[in-house]
Amino acid sequence: MKHPALVVLGVALSVVAHAHQSTMISIRNITPDLAGVHIANWQLKRSVELVSGKGLVLVVGYPAPGSDPAARDIWFDVENPNWSTGKSIVFIARADHAIKLSVSFMDRNHVVYTSWTELRAGEWQVVQVRLSEIRANPYFQPPDAKQGAPLDVSEVTRIGVAAQDPGAGRLAIGRIFLRTDDY
Secondary structure, three states, X not given: OOOHHXXXXXXXXXXXXXXHOOOEEEEEOOOOOOOOEEEOOOOOEEEEEEEOOOEEEEEEEEOOOOOOOOOOEEEEEOOOOOOOOOOEEEEEEEEOOOEEEEEEEEOOOXXXXXXXXXXXXXXXXXXXXXXXXXXXXXXXXXXXXXOOOOOOOOOOOEEEEEEEOOOOEEEEEOOEEEEOOOO
């Protein structure tokens, strides 16, 4: 029989460890049928793969850039649109060669926010985009955007990613989460 003080200590350590774990809310789960995944360019080749230790991931083969700057955009329907409790967007990604990856969404004011992240070649990386650091996209805003309004993530319906790469390539994206604590 364990000593009662050790049991209490074990429970206390368990509670402390649990309190320090982050809360993750699913933004988009990757499913085999590609539900909730949208592309505008038929040249983007999509598939879903099961990766050991990573789960299901979306794999996209993309062409070299053309005249349409949005031709390599991949948009995901959001499962939980109210991000008000969120601190950052988190997911895993892997590119076959080093690229810059953009992550974008439109807030309740219809302002498009975008962040850019460098991905190293051939390795899985955790991409974390702090909502406090994301900025309005300087290259595109829809006509109805309330520019200058503060960021309002109480209603986000889609999140997009795109390879910002001078050539063709292949990109894998895992499940997308909203992290509700600071990291």
